[in-house]
Structures are given as structure tokens and as C-alpha cells.
Amino acid sequence: MAQAAPVAQPDVELTYEIPEQVTLLSDAWRRIRRNRLALVGGGVIIVLLIVALISMVWTPYPTWLQAVGPTYQPPSPAHPLGLDNAGRDILSRIMGGALITVQVGIGSAIIVSLIGIPLGLLAGFYRGKVDTAISFVINIWYGIPDLLVALILVFVLSDALHLIPRGVLVIVIAFSLTRWMDVARLVRGQALALREREFVEAARMAGARDYALLVRHIFPNALGPIIVQATFAIPAAVLFEAFLSFLGLGLPPPTPSWGAMASDGYHGMDFAPHIVLAPTIALSITLMAFNWLGDGLRDAFDPRMRR
Amino acid sequence: MSAQPSPAITPASDPTLKKPLLRVEKLVKHFPAGGGLFARNVVHAVDGVDLAIAPGETLGLVGESGCGKSTLGRVIVRLQPATSGQIFFKDTDLTRVRGEKLRRLRQQIQMIFQDPYASLNPRMTVGDIVAEPLRNFGVARGRKAEQRVQEVMRVVGLNPNFVNRYPHEFSGGQRQRIGIARALVLNPTFIVADEPVSALDVSIQAQIVNLMEDLQAKFNLTFLFIAHDLSVVRHISDRIAVMYLGKIVEIGPSGSIRDKPLHPYTKVLQSSVPVPDPDLEAVRKPILLKGEIPSPVNPPSACRFHTRCPIAQPICSEVEPPLEMKENGRFAACHFAGQL
Amino acid sequence: MTAVDGISFEIDRGEIVGIVGESGSGKTMTALSLLRLIPEPGRITGGRILYGEKDIAQMTDEEIREFRGNEVAMIFQDPMTSLNPVLRVGFQVEEAMAAHARFTRQQSRDRVLPMLQRVRIPAAKERVRDYPHQFSGGMRQRAMIAMGVSNEPSLLIADEPTTALDVTVQASIIELLRDLSRELRASVILITHNMALVASLCNRVIVMYAGRIVEEGPTRAIFKNPQHPYTWSLLRSMPRVDEVEKERLISIKGLPPDLGRMPPGCKFHPRCKFKVDRCLTEEPPLGEVDPGQLARCWVLMKNIQNPEAEAQR
Numbered sequence: 019m020a021q022a023a024p025v026a027q028p029d030v031e032l033t034y035e036i037p038e039q040v041t042l043l044s045d046a047w048r049r050i051r052r053n054r055l056a057l058v059g060g061g062v063i064i065v066l067l068i069v070a071l072i073s074m075v076w077t078p079y080p081t082w083l084q085a086v087g088p089t090y091q092p093p094s095p096a097h098p099l100g101l102d103n104a105g106r107d108i109l110s111r112i113m114g115g116a117l118i119t120v121q122v123g124i125g126s127a128i129i130v131s132l133i134g135i136p137l138g139l140l141a142g143f144y145r146g147k148v149d150t151a152i153s154f155v156i157n158i159w160y161g162i163p164d165l166l167v168a169l170i171l172v173f174v175l176s177d178a179l180h181l182i183p184r185g186v187l188v189i190v191i192a193f194s195l196t197r198w199m200d201v202a203r204l205v206r207g208q209a210l211a212l213r214e215r216e217f218v219e220a221a222r223m224a225g226a227r228d229y230a231l232l233v234r235h236i237f238p239n240a241l242g243p244i245i246v247q248a249t250f251a252i253p254a255a256v257l258f259e260a261f262l263s264f265l266g267l268g269l270p271p272p273t274p275s276w277g278a279m280a281s282d283g284y285h286g287m288d289f290a291p292h293i294v295l296a297p298t299i300a301l302s303i304t305l306m307a308f309n310w311l312g313d314g315l316r317d318a319f320d321p322r323m324r325r
Numbered sequence: 326m327s328a329q330p331s332p333a334i335t336p337a338s339d340p341t342l343k344k345p346l347l348r349v350e351k352l353v354k355h356f357p358a359g360g361g362l363f364a365r366n367v368v369h370a371v372d373g374v375d376l377a378i379a380p381g382e383t384l385g386l387v388g389e390s391g392c393g394k395s396t397l398g399r400v401i402v403r404l405q406p407a408t409s410g411q412i413f414f415k416d417t418d419l420t421r422v423r424g425e426k427l428r429r430l431r432q433q434i435q436m437i438f439q440d441p442y443a444s445l446n447p448r449m450t451v452g453d454i455v456a457e458p459l460r461n462f463g464v465a466r467g468r469k470a471e472q473r474v475q476e477v478m479r480v481v482g483l484n485p486n487f488v489n490r491y492p493h494e495f496s497g498g499q500r501q502r503i504g505i506a507r508a509l510v511l512n513p514t515f516i517v518a519d520e521p522v523s524a525l526d527v528s529i530q531a532q533i534v535n536l537m538e539d540l541q542a543k544f545n546l547t548f549l550f551i552a553h554d555l556s557v558v559r560h561i562s563d564r565i566a567v568m569y570l571g572k573i574v575e576i577g578p579s580g581s582i583r584d585k586p587l588h589p590y591t592k593v594l595q596s597s598v599p600v601p602d603p604d605l606e607a608v609r610k611p612i613l614l615k616g617e618i619p620s621p622v623n624p625p626s627a628c629r630f631h632t633r634c635p636i637a638q639p640i641c642s643e644v645e646p647p648l649e650m651k652e653n654g655r656f657a658a659c660h661f662a663g664q665l
Numbered sequence: 666m667t668a669v670d671g672i673s674f675e676i677d678r679g680e681i682v683g684i685v686g687e688s689g690s691g692k693t694m695t696a697l698s699l700l701r702l703i704p705e706p707g708r709i710t711g712g713r714i715l716y717g718e719k720d721i722a723q724m725t726d727e728e729i730r731e732f733r734g735n736e737v738a739m740i741f742q743d744p745m746t747s748l749n750p751v752l753r754v755g756f757q758v759e760e761a762m763a764a765h766a767r768f769t770r771q772q773s774r775d776r777v778l779p780m781l782q783r784v785r786i787p788a789a790k791e792r793v794r795d796y797p798h799q800f801s802g803g804m805r806q807r808a809m810i811a812m813g814v815s816n817e818p819s820l821l822i823a824d825e826p827t828t829a830l831d832v833t834v835q836a837s838i839i840e841l842l843r844d845l846s847r848e849l850r851a852s853v854i855l856i857t858h859n860m861a862l863v864a865s866l867c868n869r870v871i872v873m874y875a876g877r878i879v880e881e882g883p884t885r886a887i888f889k890n891p892q893h894p895y896t897w898s899l900l901r902s903m904p905r906v907d908e909v910e911k912e913r914l915i916s917i918k919g920l921p922p923d924l925g926r927m928p929p930g931c932k933f934h935p936r937c938k939f940k941v942d943r944c945l946t947e948e949p950p951l952g953e954v955d956p957g958q959l960a961r962c963w964v965l966m967k968n969i970q971n972p973e974a975e976a977q978r
Contacts (some may be wrong), residue, residue: 037496121578216438216440217444220444220446223431223459225428239447
């Protein structure tokens with residue numbers, strides 16, 4: 019660093035002003051704030067999270083407690099959503115189900131990202147044989163009937179091999195193992211495009227090793243689309259769990275899964291529709307909320323609008 | 326005249342340059358041309374280039390779009406591998422260096438990019454961008470790195486208080502200063518500047534050109550200055566190389582090329598550039614070229630300029646003129662050099 | 666925000682006027698407003714645009730469409746975005762003529778080839794049936810010019826017509842514009858950031874800065890004797906291809922102002938090396954400094970001794 023102290027430069031422009039600080043995230047936030055549906059979606063998700071948190075410490079009745087009143091009792095002041103076929107308080111079970119939903123959704127988004135992001139980055143960055151191999155696996159995986167395989171995975175992992183107890187974790191793993199390709203393919207595309215960008219070349223000139231290029235330059239710039247893709251994985255995972263539990267292949271009773279609850283009320287639908295309606299509506303609102311938020315995020319992170 | 330056949334003098338062995346810092350010999354860069362599965366076409370982006378750059382000088386590389394000048398610059402800094410040929414930096418052949426050794430060499434060879442918007446990572450603060458080379462090479466850390474970053478920012482005319490700002494908060498000219506600061510922070514000896522001012526407004530261009538001249542004088546930098554604008558290249562360069570369709574057609578001192586271009590293409594280029602003086606403009610007669618620039622996939626035989634050259638003769642399509650020394654330090658690849 | 670503020674100028678028949686300025690100076694907005702083509706949500710908030718006796722600002726939509734088609738042609742920087750990629754070039758030229766009902770279908774069809782030849786597209790006969798992507802940048806610009814002049818307009822507005830082109834191609838497009846304006850007896854407005862281009866083509870120059878005209882006058886006067894410090898500095902900030910003695914370029918420090926945050930007084934004063942106290946508070950009018958030459962400055966370059974030394978300080 020032996021260098022003379024800088025003398026004054028004739029072209030120095032040290033006294034300029036620059037506009038208020040806007041980071042890219044705050045820019046995205048500004049854009050999403052203008053998107054009403056995304057805001058509604060975000061609001062619903064916040065409510066869902068709060069309800070899930072509360073349910074960990076308090077529900078009006080224990081979610082498993084049977085016969086708190088007459089079975090099939092319709093909504094009443096004491097039980098705003100009524101009682102189910104075993105006389106359990108549906109409001110309490112909806113709250114408990116929110117926690118399950120949040121766990122399944124966020125857990126799946128995380129694991130899907132953990133599998134998809136590294137594979138996508140490697141394929142897109144190194145291209146050539148690495149890409150051929152990873153892309154081959156991705157394409158094979160897309161050909162697999164995911165629902166069927168996930169079902170078999172849940173059965174094999176928990177019932178046949180007893181590796182993981184039947185619960186949220188096994189569902190999350192089964193889902194992620196069959197649905198990681200969307201994230202991987204997206205990240206691959208991002209990495210392919212980003213590696214050609216001038217700032218990545220500039221970083222190479224600055225002596226960055228491959229690891230630094232990937233972690234410092236390519237990944238952060240692909241983050242927006244990744245968040246969007248992960249957001250869309252959440253409703254898919256939630257629906258998957260509900261579907262399995264509805265079939266009786268998911269979470270074991272008396273876990274208050276929304277899918278299982280809908281299944282509980284299935285046979286009483288003609289005279290006690292509230293048992294089916296409550297979890298179905300909760301599920302629908304949740305799915306819609308995540309899709310709206312995902313759409314909003316996609317618009318907010320849209321690279322075409324970013325400069 | 327000696328009877329002994331001696332190796333021909335090329336711009337790489339230019340006797341007027343004492344001890345070149347960089348020497349490029351017979352450099353070739355071909356790309357597979359995009360297209361069908363069975364396409365066997367290649368783009369002759371750089372096709373046998375010889376040149377040398379002396380320490381402390383600025384060599385301007387000028388040519389029109391698609392002539393291969395940017396590719397040449399990128400191959401020289403090894404952002405792209407050469408197809409064949411050699412690049413000697415001091416005594417190292419850059420085409421043979423790879424991996425960690427290549428990375429280490431980048432401490433001495435830096436690049437300034439054309440697009441001040443695209444060449445800065447939008448997710449990093451200016452301070453991190455300028456500090457990155459220090460960090461990658463473990464030159465300085467923590468407090469010392471911070472000091473060095475602020476010092477360099479001051480040198481390029483950026484307010485050091487803005488280290489925590491993001492690139493998009495700056496104007497084009499300021500961003501280009503950030504890019505220059507990043508290239509400068511390791512005290513390199515050689516900098517390739519690829520169209521560093523062409524994305525900037527006129528009044529800002531002058532700021533950056535002046536800055537580069539000041540930096541060169543202060544830090545004894547050697548520049549390869551690539552641009553399509555002959556006026557800027559002429560102003561900043563000691564010597565100029567003119568490129569057409571993957572080959573250098575003329576190379577020599579800036580002043581003597583201005584006074585007497587040897588290659589017809591140089592002459593055409595020079596006559597096409599308008600001058601901000603209505604009296605001179607009234608008499609300037611641009612030499613208009615016929616036809617379009619041929620495709621670098623299928624370059625014309627022999628002299629590549631013969632399809633458009635105003636003084637082409639039959640020999641021009643049969644025998645390729647070598648880039649040979651016509652006068653002291655002046656090279657041109659033309660059978661009829663200086664006759665247009 | 667006001668992009669363009671209080672612009673007044675006239676263009677005579679057959680005259681070639683250059684509007685120069687940097688990005689954000691309002692030069693393109695000025696030209697677009699002549700055709701009432703300002704992009705939403707912009708609008709003209711005041712003033713008149715007289716074409717002959719007609720006020721363009723007051724025309725109905727129908728009239729303005731007529732006017733754009735028959736009297737004016739506009740040529741843009743990037744011809745690729747103005748040409749439809751899936752239609753043959755010849756057909757697009759024909760459409761341009763037929764759209765304004767000056768010619769019948771058959772007449773339009775017959776005129777395509779002569780038009781392409783007129784703008785000097787080589788081997789025009791074979792290339793009529795080409796698609797835009799088969800044309801080079803220069804040829805596309807020629808095709809655009811052919812579409813523009815096919816209705817024999819009396820005003821041609823060229824917005825940075827050669828900025829995307831190589832300099833050898835630029836030379837031939839400029840020649841073409843000069844010849845066409847002579848043949849059609851059409852006026853031309855050349856919008857550009859390149860002062861040298863103006864020197865080669867225009868009779869008169871308008872220099873814009875921060876949405877205002879800062880100097881205006883005959884080309885020769887502006888180049889030989891610029892009075893506004895901005896014009897003066899701009900001319901000395903560009904390197905010249907015929908430069909003999911290497912001189913340090915005069916740079917204009919800082920940046921043009923944000924449209925939303927205009928400085929008080931003269932809009933150029935924060936970057937001006939010759940400013941006086943009055944410049945900080947009071948905006949100068951566009952006053953006549955010589956017959957036909959106007960400048961918006963309290964100081965004027967003729968009142969400065971040895972400006973070069975002053976500017977390099």
C-alpha cells in the first residue's frame with residue numbers, strides 16, 4: 019500500500035448530493051404496498067402466524083378433548099364454529115390446524131430451497147457436464163408421479179422403516195423430495211443468466227474465487243425470484259398435507275389437521291355441514307393468501323422493472 | 326538489406342518500443358457460431374493479432390461494432406480463453422496460466438467495464454465493491470481496508486462518506502468512478518478499459534477522460550483503451566491500433582496516424598468523424614464505404630477490407646497483405662498503404 | 666415536474682435546426698410535443714405550437730392524425746423497435762403510404778421500390794421482400810427514413826438518428842438526410858447530444874439544458890462565438906479527431922439537475938465556473954446577444970478574460 023497521499027484532483031466532485039437511500043428491498047416493498055391483493059394476502063398470513071403462535075400456548079379447549087358438548091352441535095355462542103363428530107371444539111382445532119399448516123408450509127419451503135438452490139447454482143454456474151447431469155436428474159424427477167411417490171415415501175419412511183415418526187416432518191420431507199425441481203430449475207436459469215453479467219466478470223477480475231462468485235454475486239441477485247418460487251411452494255405443500263390427511267394417510271388422529279377435519283365431517287355433511295366447511299374455508303383462504311402474496315412478490319421483484 | 330531471411334518485424338517486436346509490458350502474438354479467438362445442432366461455423370472474432378504495449382503508455386484500440394476489439398480486450402485479461410497465440414505479460418505467457426496462478430496475476434491486471442450500470446453488483450454497497458479485491462487477495466482487512474477504500478474513493482473523486490450507499494443511488498459518471506476505484510485499489514500496473522466513456526453524457530465523458538489521464542500520470546499506469554469513438558481514442562492514446570473484422574489493419578503513433586493514415590480503412594474512419602467546427606465541416610468530405618461490413622463467420626479472402634475498399638486491386642483479394650512496418654514504428658496491412 | 670419550460674422557437678421552410686443537449690435536457694420532449702406525442706401522463710400545460718397558421722396544441726385528434734401523417738415524419742434512434750419484425754420491409758413502407766390516404770393502394774405499391782432506392786438501400790429490388798432482421802442497423806434506419814419521407818412531409822424530426830450506428834454508417838445517413846431535405850424542400854429538426862453532428866448538418870442550433878433553451882443562434886455563431894458558459898464548456902469538453910496539440914479537456918463538474926429538484930436562479934449555476942452572485946437567485950432571460958443569437962446568461966462569455974485558464978482552475 020505504499021502510495022503517496024492523494025493530491026487534490028481537478029475533477030473531484032466530492033460535494034454532490036445523492037438522493038434518499040433506497041435499497042432494492044425497500045424498492046420492492048414500495049411496489050408491493052401498492053398491490054392491494056398482495057397486502058390482503060400478507061395480512062391473512064400474518065393472522066395465520068399469530069393464530070398458530072397462540073395455539074401453542076392456548077386454545078379455548080384442548081384440541082384433542084372429546085365430548086365438550088353434544089356431537090355435531092352447530093355453531094353457538096359457547097362454540098363459535100360448533101362441535102365435530104366426536105364433540106371436539108372446532109375453533110380450537112382450526113387454531114391447532116393453523117400451526118400444522120404453518121409448520122408444513124414453511125418447513126417445505128425451506129427444505130425445497132435447501133435442495134434446489136445449491137443444485138441450481140452449480141448447474142447454472144458450471145454449465146457443461148455438471149449442468150448436463152443435474153438437468154438430467156431434474157427432468158427425470160419431473161417425470162415421476164409426485165403424489166404417488168410422496169405417498170409411498172411417507173409410508174416407507176414412517177410405517178415400514180420407522181425412520182421418522184408419522185408427523186409433520188415426514189410429510190415435509192416427502193413433499194420436498196418430490197417437488198424440489200421448480201426451485202432448482204429456476205435457480206439454474208438465474209445462475210446461467212447472471213454469470214454472464216458484467217458485475218460477475220468484474221468480480222472475477224477482482225480475484226473472486228468460484229465460491230465467492232456464487233455466494234456474494236450470483237445468489238443475492240437471484241434471491242428475489244427464489245423468494246417468489248419458495249412462496250409458491252408453501253400452498254402446494256399445505257394442500258398436499260391436507261390431501262394426505264383427508265385420505266387418512268397423513269397426520270394421525272387426533273392431530274388437528276385441516277384435511278383430517280374435513281374428512282371427519284364428510285359423513286355428516288348433509289346435516290352438519292359446518293364440520294366440513296370450517297376447515298375447508300380456512301384452507302381456501304390460506305391458499306389464496308399465499309398465491310396472492312406470491313403474485314405480488316413476483317411483480318415486485320420483476321427484473322424487467324428493476325434498474 | 327541483409328540477404329539472410331530474418332524473422333519479420335511485427336507490431337509485437339516493434340523496435341521503437343523498448344521493453345514492452347504486454348506482448349500479444351498471433352492471438353486468435355474463434356467462437357462457435359450459434360445455430361443448429363450441426364452448425365460447424367465459427368465466428369472469427371480475433372484472427373491473428375500482434376501488438377505490444379510499452380509501460381506507462383496508452384494504446385488505443387479503435388474499430389466499429391463487431392470488429393472484435395472488445396473480445397481482444399477480454400482475451401487479454403483472460404476473461405475468455407484464447408483459441409491460439411500467446412499473450413506475454415512481463416515474462417509470463419497469460420494463455421498458459423490458469424487456476425490460482427491466474428487469479429494471483431489479476432492483482433496486476435485490471436479492467437474498467439463499459440456499462441457502469443451492469444458492472445456493479447446491485448446488492449453490494451459501494452464500500453464492499455471497492456474493497457472486494459482487497460478482501461479476495463487478503464491484502465488488507467478491517468480498519469486498514471476501510472482506510473484504503475476511502476483513500477481510493479477520494480482519488481477518483483467520490484465522497485468517501487458514501488461507502489454504505491448502493492450503486493443505483495449514483496449517476497452514471499459516479500458509477501464509472503466506482504468501477505475505476507475498484508480497478509485501482511490493488512495498485513495494478515496494467516488496465517484494460519473497454520469503452521469506459523461511451524455510455525456517459527458528453528460533459529461527464531470529459532470528467533472520466535481527465536480522471537484517467539491524471540491517474541495514469543500519478544500511478545504510472547499502462548492502459549489499453551478500447552473505444553469506437555476515434556476522437557476519444559485519439560485524445561487519450563499515445564499510439565492507436567485500428568481493427569477491422571478481427572485483424573489489426575494499422576498501428577502507430579497517434580499523431581502520425583492523424584496526419585497521414587496509411588491504411589485506407591483508417592482514412593475512411595477518420596474522414597467519417599464530424600468535427601465541432603462548421604467551417605471545417607463545410608469542406609469535409611466523408612469517404613462513404615460501399616456495402617455492409619461482412620460477417621465475421623465468413624470473412625473475405627486475403628485482405629478483409631477489399632470488398633469495400635475504394636482503392637482495391639485484384640491482388641487484394643488474392644494475397645493477404647501482412648501487417649508490416651512501413652515507417653519507423655508504423656505498421657499497416659495494405660498493398661497500397663498511404664495511396665488513398 | 667416540468668420537463669420543458671417556456672420553449673419558443675421557429676423553424677423556416679427548408680431550414681435544418683439542431684436541438685442539442687444531454688440526457689434529461691428536455692430535447693426529446695420538445696420534439697415529441699411538436700407532434701403531441703408526449704407519453705402519458707405527460708401533457709402540454711401551456712403555449713402554442715403553430716404550423717403555418719394552425720395551432721397544433723388545439724387540433725382535434727382527427728386533425729392531429731392527418732397532420733402527423735401528411736406533414737411530418739419522425740425518425741427515432743432505434744429503428745428495430747419501430748419496425749414490425751414479422752412483416753416484410755417493403756410491405757411496411759407500402760402501409761405507411763397507404764395509411765394516410767394520399768395514395769391509392771396501387772400507387773403505394775408502385776412507389777415502394779423507388780422510395781427504397783431513393784434512400785439508397787443497395788439492391789433494393791431484391792431486398793423489398795426481406796424482413797427487418799435481415800437488414801443491418803444502417804439499412805433499417807434507411808427503411809425508416811423511407812417510410813417517413815414517402816408522404817413527402819414538409820418537416821422531418823430526427824431524434825438521435827445515428828446514435829446507435831457506427832461512424833461510417835452515420836456519415837452516410839447524415840448525407841442522406843441533407844440530400845432529402847434539399848430534394849423535398851423539407852425542414853429538419855435534428856435532436857442529438859453530438860455537437861459535431863450539428864456542425865456538419867444544421868443551419869441553426871438550439872442548446873437545451875434542464876428543460877430550457879440556454880442558447881440559440883446560427884450554427885457558425887454558436888460554434889465560433891458561444892456566449893452561454895454551458896455551450897462554451899460543452900464544445901471544449903469533447904475531444905476532437907483533428908486535435909493537434911493534446912490539451913486537457915474542459916470538464917463540467919457535477920451533474921445536470923433533477924427535474925424535481927431544480928436549483929433556484931440560473932439552472933446551470935451549480936456547475937458553472939463563471940457564475941456571479943446574481944446567478945444564484947435570479948434566472949436570466951433568453952436575451953439577444955448578437956443579431957439572431959440568444960443566450961440565457963447574466964455573464965456571457967465575451968465578458969470573460971481568458972476563459973480557458975479560468976475553467977481549468
